[in-house]
Amino acid sequence: MRLKKLGCVALTVFLLSQTWITGSCIGVTGETCTHNGVTYCTYNHHILSGGVGQYGSFRRYYWIKNSTTNDQDMSNFFRSNITEAVNKWVNTSPGYPNVTTSISFRETSTQKDAMVEFHGFNNPMSDGRTEHRKYDNIVSPSSENWGWAIIYLNPYNSSLTERGQTGLAAHEFGHAMGLTHQYSSSMQNKSIMYPYASRKMEDGTTERNGPASVDCQTINHLYG
Numbered sequence: 001m002r003l004k005k006l007g008c009v010a011l012t013v014f015l016l017s018q019t020w021i022t023g024s025c026i027g028v029t030g031e032t033c034t035h036n037g038v039t040y041c042t043y044n045h046h047i048l049s050g051g052v053g054q055y056g057s058f059r060r061y062y063w064i065k066n067s068t069t070n071d072q073d074m075s076n077f078f079r080s081n082i083t084e085a086v087n088k089w090v091n092t093s094p095g096y097p098n099v100t101t102s103i104s105f106r107e108t109s110t111q112k113d114a115m116v117e118f119h120g121f122n123n124p125m126s127d128g129r130t131e132h133r134k135y136d137n138i139v140s141p142s143s144e145n146w147g148w149a150i151i152y153l154n155p156y157n158s159s160l161t162e163r164g165q166t167g168l169a170a171h172e173f174g175h176a177m178g179l180t181h182q183y184s185s186s187m188q189n190k191s192i193m194y195p196y197a198s199r200k201m202e203d204g205t206t207e208r209n210g211p212a213s214v215d216c217q218t219i220n221h222l223y224g
């Protein structure tokens, strides 16, 4: 269930939950908890209602917006990167220790079926941001669960490499599922949620383009 309705809402508590990356990703207020030595960064343990799927048995969907009057045509930007980014989340389970929550997302051509939508936007100050939504409202994820999310990606940032574009999509997808920033400098090579474009793979040289162990463990913590 997507918790999206089309009726009017008289009173809307309009709380922004958007995030930015321009070399850095700012504006995310999250909460930190530590269990058995692992630090999890979440929106106060709130989640995507209905979960992140169960590989092989329960699938959730994402949708990529094509050209409209207000958004950029995502069919020509990011599509392969978005697919790669989501698949990196879906395919992590066997590769990381202690990962017990299997994620299942697949692209749909039917917008209303999607729990995560990818839109384009053009903002010279921002490469990506995520809005958490319930019905038609933007909600504060630290205050309540959300039914779906819109990820905005900026196709005009020419400084992003292919790996960087995939990494950006994977980072924002993490926000859509309930992960917040891993601000500690020690996480630069250890989390897709490190909020700066300088995040790296464990080897310290290759740009990170997908989730790491702590990111999957945070999914376990939220949905396990």
Ligand SMILES: [Zn+2]
Pocket (backbone or CB within 6 Å): 019, 020, 021, 025, 026, 028, 171, 175, 181, 195
């Ligand atoms: Zn972010």
Ligand SMILES: [Zn+2]
Pocket (backbone or CB within 6 Å): 033, 034, 035, 040, 045, 221
């Ligand atoms: Zn916790």
